[in-house]
Amino acid sequence: MQFGHFDDANREYVITRPDTPLPWINYLGCQAYFGIISNTAGGYSFYRDARLRRITRYRYNNVPFDFGGRYIYLRDEESGEFWSPSWQPTRHDAQDYSCRHGMGYSTIGSTFRGIAASTRYFVPLDENLEIWQFTVTNHRQTPATLSVFSCIEFCLWDAQDDATNFQRNFSTGQVEIEDGVIYHKTEYRERRDHFAYFACSLAPAGFDTQREAFLGPYRGWDKPLAVERGASTNSVAHGWSPIGSHQVKLALQPGESRQIVYLLGYHENPRDQKFDPPGSQTINKKTVKPVIAKYLQPSQAEAAFDKLRAYWDGLLGILDVKTPDPHTDRMVNIWNAYQCMATFNMSRSASFYEPGIGRGLGFRDSNQDLLGFVQMDPARARERILDLAATQLPSGGAYHQYQPLTKRGNNDVGGNFNDDPHWLIIGVSAYLKETGDWSILDEPAPYDNETGSEQPLYEHLQRSFRYTLERLGPHGLPLIGRADWNDCLNLNCFSDTPGQSFQTTTNKEGKVAESVFIAGLFVLAGKELAAIAQRRGLPAEAANYLTESAKMDGVIRQHGWDGEWFLRAYDNFGHKIGSKECKEGQIFIETQGFCVLAGIGLEDGLAQRALDSVRARLATKHGIVLQQPAFSEYYLNLGEISSYPPGYKENAGIFCHNNPWVIIAETQVGNGDAAHDYYSRINPSAREAISDVHRCEPYVYSQMIAGRDAPSFGEAKNSWLTGTAAWNYYAITQWILGIRPAFEGLQIAPVIPQSWPGFDATRKFRGVTYRIHVKREGPGNRVALSMDGKPVQGDIVLASKGQTAVSVEVTLT
Ligand code: BGC
Ligand code: NOJ
Numbered sequence: 001m002q003f004g005h006f007d008d009a010n011r012e013y014v015i016t017r018p019d020t021p022l023p024w025i026n027y028l029g030c031q032a033y034f035g036i037i038s039n040t041a042g043g044y045s046f047y048r049d050a051r052l053r054r055i056t057r058y059r060y061n062n063v064p065f066d067f068g069g070r071y072i073y074l075r076d077e078e079s080g081e082f083w084s085p086s087w088q089p090t091r092h093d094a095q096d097y098s099c100r101h102g103m104g105y106s107t108i109g110s111t112f113r114g115i116a117a118s119t120r121y122f123v124p125l126d127e128n129l130e131i132w133q134f135t136v137t138n139h140r141q142t143p144a145t146l147s148v149f150s151c152i153e154f155c156l157w158d159a160q161d162d163a164t165n166f167q168r169n170f171s172t173g174q175v176e177i178e179d180g181v182i183y184h185k186t187e188y189r190e191r192r193d194h195f196a197y198f199a200c201s202l203a204p205a206g207f208d209t210q211r212e213a214f215l216g217p218y219r220g221w222d223k224p225l226a227v228e229r230g231a232s233t234n235s236v237a238h239g240w241s242p243i244g245s246h247q248v249k250l251a252l253q254p255g256e257s258r259q260i261v262y263l264l265g266y267h268e269n270p271r272d273q274k275f276d277p278p279g280s281q282t283i284n285k286k287t288v289k290p291v292i293a294k295y296l297q298p299s300q301a302e303a304a305f306d307k308l309r310a311y312w313d314g315l316l317g318i319l320d321v322k323t324p325d326p327h328t329d330r331m332v333n334i335w336n337a338y339q340c341m342a343t344f345n346m347s348r349s350a351s352f353y354e355p356g357i358g359r360g361l362g363f364r365d366s367n368q369d370l371l372g373f374v375q376m377d378p379a380r381a382r383e384r385i386l387d388l389a390a391t392q393l394p395s396g397g398a399y400h401q402y403q404p405l406t407k408r409g410n411n412d413v414g415g416n417f418n419d420d421p422h423w424l425i426i427g428v429s430a431y432l433k434e435t436g437d438w439s440i441l442d443e444p445a446p447y448d449n450e451t452g453s454e455q456p457l458y459e460h461l462q463r464s465f466r467y468t469l470e471r472l473g474p475h476g477l478p479l480i481g482r483a484d485w486n487d488c489l490n491l492n493c494f495s496d497t498p499g500q501s502f503q504t505t506t507n508k509e510g511k512v513a514e515s516v517f518i519a520g521l522f523v524l525a526g527k528e529l530a531a532i533a534q535r536r537g538l539p540a541e542a543a544n545y546l547t548e549s550a551k552m553d554g555v556i557r558q559h560g561w562d563g564e565w566f567l568r569a570y571d572n573f574g575h576k577i578g579s580k581e582c583k584e585g586q587i588f589i590e591t592q593g594f595c596v597l598a599g600i601g602l603e604d605g606l607a608q609r610a611l612d613s614v615r616a617r618l619a620t621k622h623g624i625v626l627q628q629p630a631f632s633e634y635y636l637n638l639g640e641i642s643s644y645p646p647g648y649k650e651n652a653g654i655f656c657h658n659n660p661w662v663i664i665a666e667t668q669v670g671n672g673d674a675a676h677d678y679y680s681r682i683n684p685s686a687r688e689a690i691s692d693v694h695r696c697e698p699y700v701y702s703q704m705i706a707g708r709d710a711p712s713f714g715e716a717k718n719s720w721l722t723g724t725a726a727w728n729y730y731a732i733t734q735w736i737l738g739i740r741p742a743f744e745g746l747q748i749a750p751v752i753p754q755s756w757p758g759f760d761a762t763r764k765f766r767g768v769t770y771r772i773h774v775k776r777e778g779p780g781n782r783v784a785l786s787m788d789g790k791p792v793q794g795d796i797v798l799a800s801k802g803q804t805a806v807s808v809e810v811t812l813t
Helices: 211-215 225-229 289-296 298-316 326-346 363-373 378-390 420-435 438-442 457-469 516-535 539-559 589-597 606-617 639-643 659-668 672-682 685-694 724-736
Strands: 004-007 012-015 025-028 033-038 043-047 054-056 071-076 095-102 105-112 115-122 129-138 144-157 175-178 181-184 194-200 206-210 242-252 257-268 319-322 702-705 716-719 739-742 745-748 758-765 768-776 783-787 790-792 805-812
Touching: 004 095, 004 685, 025 095, 025 105, 025 326, 033 129, 054 257, 071 115, 071 129, 115 298, 129 144, 129 242, 129 289, 129 298, 144 194, 144 225, 144 257, 175 206, 181 242, 194 242, 194 289, 206 211, 211 225, 211 242, 242 257, 257 289, 257 298, 289 298, 298 326, 319 326, 326 363, 326 378, 326 672, 326 685, 326 724, 363 378, 363 420, 363 724, 378 420, 378 438, 378 457, 420 438, 420 457, 420 516, 420 739, 438 457, 457 516, 457 539, 516 539, 516 589, 589 606, 589 659, 606 659, 659 672, 659 724, 672 685, 672 724, 724 739, 739 758, 745 768
Parallel strands: 768 805
Antiparallel strands: 004 012, 012 095, 025 033, 033 043, 043 054, 054 144, 071 144, 095 105, 105 115, 115 129, 129 257, 144 242, 175 181, 181 194, 194 257, 206 242, 319 758, 702 716, 739 745, 758 768, 783 790, 783 805
16 A cells, blocks of 8 residues: 655655654755655755754654744634644545655645645755745635634754753743744853844744744644634743734635745854844844845846755765666655765654763764765765764774763763774765865764864774774684674673663673674774775785785684584674574574675685575565564663564664675675565555555655564565665665776676666766666676776776766676
């Protein structure tokens, strides 16, 4: 069952009924001002940091699930009836409801009693504001008189404090109203230099800024008293809960349309120019007024929208593919790339499942996100890498997270996640391969943000590698620390006290528990770092990295192989985890995928055996589960993983982030059929037809799909902010389609299904457009290349200086 359909030509998903199983959301903004918006206009906005600069208020886990947002009410002045074109909050039975989620915008509307209305919401490039283009049309035979009420609820900036500190916050709210523009200025009098504003393009007949006055006592957003009565109260918020609402009166002839532009924005003033006149307590509006005046003009709003579209045309033009599979094309060309932008911007901070207060930018997560993002905006990827490096600790370890506003490591969570440092090597390597910009390695970056501690980025990579060498356990495998990639395998935690964080509680010394996963990651990082060192003119160092990497490969074979698959870890007592000897959790996906991906066991068949075991024990029709058998009870020595009921999350859920590791591994052993089959099982577009089972958005990946042990097998949860986005993009584009940036050029080595006759692709790479045509002439993956008609040795192409476009013919035999 479906709740809408894809409109690929417009790069939109069109939701055709409002009661989706869960809110189906979109992101607005991609630079500094952001919003999340559901298909019924729920959601909120923030500037840079979803916790510290929250602009509008949103209550998570609400009843109904999604309530509070960017709402517009229409009131028929004759009948007194009122409704919301976005369905929520009034939930009227409107016709022609649709929500079109597009690239950085959403258009939501419906028709009620012959009045059609819709709103397009977006954030213009290079501005700290959002635009709502509201259009209303009278399709009746008779004239209509209407009132249009807008409404948003302001957040008192710090979203955590806003949701908890009521004894103070109920007394601090302040606004100004000038020329119909509502300015929210709570705390502006003291230490804040920023304010928010809400403006509308038609002269309002009234306004409200105090929530209680607008809603009326004991009422909710579905029945505001001001709307019911048809008259704003011109309330001025003092304390309590400031909102922004305008009432605009319209008279529409039959067939007539009108547009209202609304602006919701964020603005900062220099500290010494906050007030006008100086010495007063009135906001200095000199620099904000021109911005407001500009975008309230419908033509300027429209031009800003066109610019946004052009921006996305450019970004999505970097890689465009045409394959025999429409789901592959749609995800690669549109939605997966788009999701990679969202994960790059948000890390795991703000979605409908991440409340924007708890998690900053993750070190591990953000480095991995680069795999799917770097081609879109290398300059921002570069900045991100240097920011991440600056939160590395002198030991080579890293803060697990940092706050985007301050860019400083998050002390509450700290470090000691022993996989973290290696992801920096993986991220930097991806950047170098995409851009060829070796200068980044000389860029100075501090440790722990300490001024004076700056060292070239390259040294950060060296320390990352050494970090593991200095932390090896009894079998010579890396010590796991608090956790490796699997945050829920907490081998030093031993938590039996309610409320403790599994991630930060450490009750064991940590000198025994080892991770085979980190070992695999280390093998890969060692090879990448060797390649980098070699090209930096450090052959001896490169050789050393290869030696260490090979040594670890040997240790994995000796102590990390269980007979038919790779072990997962050793616990605090030196007992095996992920072994046939275990009662539960005998085989884990992480090491099967990652060890093979790192090249371990490719020559002697171990890789193939590990993948056969995945197929036999972990693969399901909805994707590959994380481990089997699921943990049916809590294991003190394993931690959070065994706290989840079987089939959910890390306890044998289909964790979509690491399915692509197996997909890539299958390409490594040359099995394009298996790779694309696994890819399709979790491809959201390919699952659209079972939206009633999947329940999350069919246009983006979710972190998890419930595994076969769960009662809701096949149900996705936690959509949008997940490493799944980058890893799937990377797996399909670079390993199945095989269009892979390499240090020396663009490598083309597809491992596609046997039944595919080939495919076409356009890839912009280091300023050159590569038009690639792949033709299958035999059943295998052997590649023969020619560029502009001339045969090329090997599988890497690089256009000559001065060329802007080349054609590449690829034959597979
Ligand atoms: C989740 C993990 C997540 C971790 C981070 C856990 O509760 O299951 O997926 O990585 O929290 O804090
Ligand atoms: C989500 C976290 O963001 C990520 O860092 C972690 O690797 C996975 N969960 C698995 O636990």
